Amino acid sequence: MKQYIIALIALLTLAIVPSALAMTVTVGDTPEYYYGPVSVQVGETVPIKVTEIASANYSNVVITVELVYNGKKVDVETGAFDMIEGTIYTKSLNLKIPDKIATTSPGESYALSVRMQDNKGYEINWQQFEVTVQRANKEIQIQKVITTYAKAGSPTLVTVVAKNTGSNNIDDVYVRVLIPKLGLVAEERLGDIAAIDEGEDEDVATADVPLRIPEKAEDGTYSLVVEIYSDNGDIETSATKSIVINGVPPAEKFVEVVPTLISQNVDQGKTAIYGLRIANLDTSTKTFTISVEGTDGWATYQLNPLVVTLASESGQTITVAVTANNNALIGEHKFNVNVKSDDAEKSISLTANVGERAVGIDALLISVIVLAIVLIILIAVLVKTRKAGDEGIETEESYY
Secondary structure: OHHHHHHHHHHHHHHHHHHHOOOEEEEOOOOOOOOOOEEEEOOOEEEEEEEEEOOOOEEEEEEEEEEEEOOEEEEEEOOOEEEOOOOEEEEEEEEEOOOOOOOOOOOEEEEEEEEEEOOOOOEEEEEEEEEEEEOOOOOEEEEEEEEOOEEOOOEEEEEEEEEEOOOOOEEEEEEEEEEHHHOEEEEEEEEEEOOOOOOOOOOEEEEEEEEEOOOOOEOEEEEEEEEEEEOOOOOEEEEEEEEEEEOEOOHHHHEEEEEOOOEEEEEOOOEEEEEEEEEEOOOOOEEEEEEEEOOOOOEEEEEEOOEEEEOOOOEEEEEEEEEEOOOOOOEEEEEEEEEEOOOOEEEEEEEEEEEOOOOOOOHHHHHHHHHHHHHHHHHHHHHHHHHHHHHOOOOOOOOO
């Protein structure tokens, strides 16, 4: 009897195990059927693959992956799908490990569960894993970038707050602040920053970086780049934010250029003429130089005039004659007309639609053809006149 019970239990076990092992879950690069702790990093997006052999027909099945940590949770789920008995299904999900999850130096263990349910709430399968959340050995995060009022010709202060989010101390950390468009660069030392897991030391460093905005900086919004790096090159991270500068009006506000036509059709070997009205919007007399770029390889150009001197709030029309080369590529060609003074500049984009050169008859050939026709007509008239003359002459008869 005892042996019978043992055999029955063995049979039941064999019947149950395939169903229990039907769902396989791969977390990251771990092999299938591995159920030990899996290492993941803070901020990492972990790929999770779930494979299930359907033991029956199910409707609107949803797979949910859930990570529980510090009384909170983060989860991700698939869309609903139907399952047919005996069919293998594979679904992929991506779980983002939170940036602010607590870790210790060797890492912290948390529960990761994978649950498969149908639309009636029936749990088709379920598995739970232990994941060890770790941090990179050396990693710095830019937490804040604070800017003050920025005015052309005046100093401004950029405050940078950096946090060591790695598991090791980082020595000799520096911050560099740039406004690339203005060519501004400034650096300050943040110093040594302790690891996040050493509660008795500061893991956050702050630096005030002074910048002097150039006097001629134009009014507008600029990109401010913050770079943090260590002296030995172990750490390098950056962030970009916008900074508004109260500066001088942009250069193009001092001049206006209005084209009469922005696009023209021109055949190979032919010329198209564009007219542009230049207006001086400044309060003083300005001399503007006109130039053209973008015609290399397909056209030549002529400007009339090359230089224009305009009193305040006055204007003048210039012409740009663009001649397409005989072998210019057929199609649309863009070129720019630049109008520039010492402190004002504007560029206008124009278009020439180059067409195939029309095939014409040479003037000399036309002359030859006309002359030939005239000669033919003259010859015909002369022949006709001679024939008529011959018919009008009387013939004298002789008698013997």
